[in-house]
Amino acid sequence: MADDLGSGDTAESVRRALDRVVFFSDAVFAIAITLLVLPLADAHLTDENLARQLFALWPQVFSFLLSFVVIGLFWLSHHRIFQIVDRVDRRLLFLNLLVLLCVAFLPFPTAVLGDHGSQSAADVLYAASMSLLGLASAALWRHASHRHRLIPAGFDPAVIRYITIRSLLVPATFIPSIGVALVSPVAAKVIWVLTFPLSTVVDRWAAPPGHR
Amino acid sequence: MADDLGSGDTAESVRRALDRVVFFSDAVFAIAITLLVLPLADAHLTDENLARQLFALWPQVFSFLLSFVVIGLFWLSHHRIFQIVDRVDRRLLFLNLLVLLCVAFLPFPTAVLGDHGSQSAADVLYAASMSLLGLASAALWRHASHRHRLIPAGFDPAVIRYITIRSLLVPATFIPSIGVALVSPVAAKVIWVLTFPLSTVVDRWAAPPGHR
Amino acid sequence: MADDLGSGDTAESVRRALDRVVFFSDAVFAIAITLLVLPLADAHLTDENLARQLFALWPQVFSFLLSFVVIGLFWLSHHRIFQIVDRVDRRLLFLNLLVLLCVAFLPFPTAVLGDHGSQSAADVLYAASMSLLGLASAALWRHASHRHRLIPAGFDPAVIRYITIRSLLVPATFIPSIGVALVSPVAAKVIWVLTFPLSTVVDRWAAPPGHR
């Protein structure tokens, strides 16, 4: 077992290694989610007709809200995964960095979507970025949970199944939306927004008792 | 009871789940409060008459200070709430994300207020954003404290009442200020600034002994 | 004794309250110190004569380095103070927010100094901002240590004296430099830079044995 984390494998040192990974991840999530507002804060406005100009910023507000909610959901999912993981290996560290890379990248597609959402290219970039994040997050969970590699051996299989299904939800809607965006940017946005009620339905259906 | 937080409900794992929520929230508060300075740091200045140009930035400095203090107060309030909360459920996570959404949004109304504070639209946007944050924060506390849902059963009712009153203070002054701002941006600003001495008065009057 | 921190004053809950204050402060320090690079990262450059343009950015690099080191020193000092503080009261929370307000403000004077350092106004703004931070930090320590208000009763008086002297060092050089900057921006910068070797000398002279 390669764990790459230095000295004595005491429970305490394993716990600290895990804490630091979680901490670093939380910080990246928190910063990325907060940087989403910068295109709004940097908008060029003039005193004249300010109210109308502020209303005209609704596409930027929409993409801020959408990305905030999606990153928030991924953070909850990351939270859920690392509640269960009880060891860290090198591959987990790399898959986690991949997730964080996708998260840190999101302010870019979010800004492009806010400014140019009527152009298919903006929507394709956005859907593709979110899909990559979803796949990276699913791979992280797959690595950790497969054959109970990094989670406790007797862990409730129903919860594992539930997290697996949840982890595939965003890829399941965002990957097809890449194709849709080429034809209709509006339809792509409808799909993205529908992902949230869908996630609630999936929770009702798939969550084991006590996790609803 | 749906707690959505994975495996065994040991005191230790509940504590860790709570810690991570608090940590993530603190990070978002800290980043949002620090990003407030960006409109100042990005101001276009020239060498000539620099002192006069710097003085002309006072509206930006005012909105920086105002937002810093308001976010600081909300952070103290969040701090106070999570000192008492001893469990996390799904709704708390969502209400907390709503609070953080409002916090992460604030650099936008703050920048608009700094640049266009003489226009009613800027003041309405600012007052409305702060009111939403106040309501979200009050809803978070209401959810946690109602029927001792997430706080210890025997917790001092006087402290609960105190935090409830505190949580309604910002909405109580900022919601009316939305209407005032339509008529007089200056009067709205006076109301906002008066919120701080008012909060001290409320503390004197409502804080239980030992919390003054 | 007003501690404003909710429920039972167990050692554990006091420790957690303190941890959260330290954490939030660290985050603000870390973000402010990292935002200092933005004026450099945003510099408008062209391909032609890039090397010469990069060298021409030395005033921005200087103000980045200076502010990084000063914030770093204040972080070390904050670190030192909160190693000793073992309780949190309301006034400590407010004084700490005042310190953080000054820290969060620094990217502004740093950017102005980088772009307009030859103008007295830029140097006065910088020296005044740093002086305020120094005074707020000294007030924080004074509040905590006076009559052992928030530190252990038997704490080594030599260490208290040492931290007090250290906390007055930046105000002692930066406040006079406000006046100097009005006459000579260059001389003000020399004073600021000399603060660092001076701090080493003070350490030699004032640090109790075992703290050198």
Next chain:
Amino acid sequence: MADDLGSGDTAESVRRALDRVVFFSDAVFAIAITLLVLPLADAHLTDENLARQLFALWPQVFSFLLSFVVIGLFWLSHHRIFQIVDRVDRRLLFLNLLVLLCVAFLPFPTAVLGDHGSQSAADVLYAASMSLLGLASAALWRHASHRHRLIPAGFDPAVIRYITIRSLLVPATFIPSIGVALVSPVAAKVIWVLTFPLSTVVDRWAAPPGHR
């Protein structure tokens, strides 16, 4: 032994001091790695031919990815070092601040590389910045591990040797690349990218059993 960390040298207080250093460092790493996206998020784009404009941003995407991976590797390395360090002294604090200074500086060379990567000056700046970070990080490890100064006395020499070799890898490729960049910016970039497979090879060869 000068430890500069205030009161009683209990295991608990040493642990807390170490935690705070690690925390502050993680925050700076996390912020710097997330700010790398700003040149992309701030890119000036128009609706017309958006797809083509997005593809034209590949140099900025390349420098984002490259810096993300390099900072990620340095974070892993920092992680590895502080897993072993079990005390903090003044010099460690200063060397760590030096590492963080280099990390916080990186968004600048990354932005310059993204915008002007065809110019030798941009590549020299980038290679030099990374080399400095590598040297600072190696000095940090050297200070901590030399004669087991800050690490447990009986710590496995094979792991120490492994971390030493790893800490010299980036300087070993980036310092020579400074000279290469003067002649060929493309060749310099090839060297940087080759550092990653090389690091995997080094791991195979140098990692002690159980750390592969």
